Amino acid sequence: DTGVSQNPRHKITKRGQNVTFRCDPISEHNRLYWYRQTLGQGPEFLTYFQNEAQLEKSRLLSDRFSAERPKGSFSTLEIQRTEQGDSAMYLCASSPEVGARDFFGQGTRLTVV
Amino acid sequence: SQQGEEDPQALSIQEGENATMNCSYKTSINNLQWYRQNSGRGLVHLILIRSNEREKHSGRLRVTLDTSKKSSSLLITASRAADTASYFCATTLMGGYNKLIFGAGTRLAVHP
Numbered sequence: 756d757t758g759v760s761q762n763p764r765h766k767i768t769k770r771g772q773n774v775t776f777r778c779d780p781i782s783e784h785n786r787l788y789w790y791r792q793t794l795g796q797g798p799e800f801l802t803y804f805q806n807e808a809q810l811e812k813s814r815l816l817s818d819r820f821s822a823e824r825p826k827g828s829f830s831t832l833e834i835q836r837t838e839q840g841d842s843a844m845y846l847c848a849s850s851p852e853v854g855a856r857d858f859f860g861q862g863t864r865l866t867v868v
Numbered sequence: 869s870q871q872g873e874e875d876p877q878a879l880s881i882q883e884g885e886n887a888t889m890n891c892s893y894k895t896s897i898n899n900l901q902w903y904r905q906n907s908g909r910g911l912v913h914l915i916l917i918r919s920n921e922r923e924k925h926s927g928r929l930r931v932t933l934d935t936s937k938k939s940s941s942l943l944i945t946a947s948r949a950a951d952t953a954s955y956f957c958a959t960t961l962m963g964g965y966n967k968l969i970f971g972a973g974t975r976l977a978v979h980p
Contacts, residue, residue, distance in 0.1 A: 788967060797956050797970030798911070811965050846910065853966050854899060854918070861910040 759860035761847050767866045768837055775833045776863045780849030787830050788857070789822060790846040791815065798846055804830060837867045874957060874971040882979050887944040889974040891957030892937075898960045900933060901968065902942050904953045911956070914942070919962075947978045 760779040768774050780787050785806050790798035801820070803811040806827035816822075819837075824830040834841055844864050848857040875890045891900070902914040915931045917924050917940065923932050930943040944951055954975050958968035 786966065790968070790970075795972070797958075797972050798968070800967045800969065803965045803967055805965070811967065844908075848911075848968070850966065854960075856901060856913050856916045857968060858913070859903075859911040864908070 759847055759849055759858050761845075761860035761863050763863055764861060765864050765866075767868060770839060770867055771836055773833065773835045774837060774865065775831055776845055776847075776865075778830045778832070778847030778849075778860060779828075780830070780847070781851075781858055782828075784849035784851050784858070785827065786850045786852070787824060788848045788850075789830070789832050790848065792844040792846060792862070793842075798844075801832075801845075834865075837865075839867050841865060842867045874955070874974045876974060877972070878975045878977070880977045880979065881947060883947060883949055885947055885978075887947050887951070887976055887978070889942045889955050889957075889976070891940045891942070891971055893940075893957075893959050893969075894938065896962050897935075898962050898964075898966070900931075900940050901958045901960075902929075902931060902940075903956045903958060905956065905973070906953045914955075944976075947976075949978050949980050952976060952978045 762777045787804040789801040792798040802822050804824040819835045822832045844862045846862045847860045850857045899918045901916045903911040917933045928945045933940045954973040956970050956973045958970045960966045
């Protein structure tokens, strides 16, 4: 069990630039989630994949956000035309089945300047 | 909107004392999980308690769940400075895709 891996750990970008984050879940986990956490708050759900299918998206996921999970393995989260309000920690989690515990990665901290 | 709310928002205690954090939620749940987060780091899973369970233990941690009151508590006994962190409860709803709905957390400071 190598755990959930997220890259990069930190990203500083200028407003208006595009950024992409990657999440590698635990290999046998078919369920993958993205969350966003702003300072002093709990994480908020962004989107859910079961294998390669994106089954749920939060209202928080504006048109500038897109997520993919090709072949049901790793996932990417892209933010286009970043805004200062996008500055947050982006967390990825995976789990093997309904009702099982979730395993979180260390997160990617995005700072938009 | 957030499903869960932790209470208190912040807690400051001395090493060796017990720390109790409470979590309330609004709608029926499938299970409830507690997580710890050190500043700027990822989430560490502590305990998962299912809706049909009332109490679980793990080392110095004790979690209770009262579904009639829609509330849970996390007790850390004999606290240590290393327990200093933010603690979050997160619920999964019945019939959903098991996404976690977090509260705003309790910030615990344990002083040597």
